[in-house]
Amino acid sequence: MTTHMSHPMHGPNKFKLGVFSMNADGGLTLTKVPERWPARWSEITEVARMADRAGLEFLLPIARWKGFGGEMNSREWSYETLTFAAALAGVTERIAVFSTVHVPMVHPVFVAKALATVDHASNGRAGLNIVCGWNPEEFAMFGLDMIENRYEQGLEWFEIVQRIYTATEPFDFEGKFYKLKNVSGQPAPVQRPRPVTLNAAFSPPGRDFAARAADFLFTTFTEIEKGREPIGDMKRRALEQGRDVGVYTTCHVVCRPSQAEAEDYYEFYASTMADQASVDHYMGQKEKFAHSHEADAYRLHRKRFAGGAGTYPLIGTPEHIAEEMVRMSEVGFAGTTISFVNFKDELPYFLENVLPLLQRAGLRVA
Structure with missing residues (x-):
């Protein structure tokens, strides 16, 4: 194992859960409903503490520099x-605090020091979600062109971060993308040799990158059963590198006492009240540049993009949602992220009603 064993991502629960995207307004949704997540700091810390107390494994933010247009x-x-992540480290005790970093926008020497800072502030709970970038509008904000071989740059970037953490003396780095002199950096992180890493890749080059740089891959699917293919593929690629990479998925949740109530609300916020111009823009950019979903996802599942950025919908009663998570575990997923229209309003019901069912199913310990 390459990481500190006390990290929550290596904890005892068979099926792990993380709260995703609450650092941005709307969370993963593209909706106009008045209760959409405002991402106020006071509410973010409240949700973080709630997730921490409930024993969820991680808090995962999205890295965004620009909005997706439309009305909202x-x-x-x-x-x-x-x-x-550094701020949330101070208000939580057990939960992992991830940072999501765009490789081209943030220099590896800076990231190495910032991430080590978070790891010390959290006493070994830091994590890094490495994103090689897909949004040309955000690249333009930084005066950058979007290059074809982004994963090649990502591997150089990752190698520099790793070397800073393990080098016993200053080093020079001569690569295609980085030419660095006399590099060093203390303190090393609490986790040795480095904090836990994630990557969300769908394309073959992306998965090759994850096989070398990530401890866990996040991937999407249109149907749970179809998850077997990326899991098997990822395991094979990791094995070729002499590594084991766990595979997670990502979901948006509407959990209500009745199935009809949940489905009605999903239809309301993700169809009736969808920010249609924003959905068009987002889907167009994703399909053209990101390669993060199955090709038919764009055609079949517009509602899923308005409802939760094209992630899998968990819509229904606590029993239905728990059953779906059991199926995910059976297919081979190590866990999932969850997001909501409003985290503060909706997470308590999920924690109170779904977690006990997952415990009963043997996926989580009490």
Whole structure:
């Protein structure tokens, strides 16, 4: 194992859970409903503490520099993720605090020091979600062109971070993307040799990158059973590198006492009240540049993009949602992220009603 064993991602629960995207307005949704997540700091800390007390494993932010247009311009209001993780480290005790970092936008020497800072502030609970970038509008904000071989750059970037953490003396780095002199950096992180890493890749080059740089891959699917293919593929690629990479998925949740109530609300916020211009823009950019979903996802599942950025919908009663998670575990997923229209309003019901069912199913310990 390459990481500190006390990290929550290596904890005892068979099926792990993380709260995703609460650092940005709207969360993962592109909706106009008045109760959409405002991403106020006071409410973010409240949800973080709630998730921590309930024993969830991780808090995962999205890295966004620009909104997605339309009426709401969702995700324009978002907190930078290294400082976000450092701040949440101070108000939580057990839960992992991840940072999501765009390789081209943030220099590896800076990331190495910032991430080590979070790891010390959290006593070994830091994590890094490495994103090689897909959004040309955000690249343009930084005066960058979007290059084809982004994963090649990502591997150089990752190697530099790793070397800073393990080098016993200053080193020079001569690569295609980085030419660095006399590099060093203390303190090393609490986790040795480095904090836990994630990557959300769908394309073959992306999965090759994850096989070398990630401890866990996050992937999407249109149907749970179809998850077997990316899990098997990822395991094979990791094995070729002499590594084991766990595979997670990502979901948006509407959990209500009755199935009809949950489905009615999903239809309301993700269809009737969808920010249609924003959905068009987001889906167009994703399909053209990100390669993060199955091809038919864009055609079949517009509602899923308005409802939760194209992630899998968990819509229904606590029993239905628990059953779906059992199926995910059976297919081979190590866990999932969850997101809501409003985290503060909706997470308590999920924790109170779904967690006991997952415990009963043997997926989580009490």
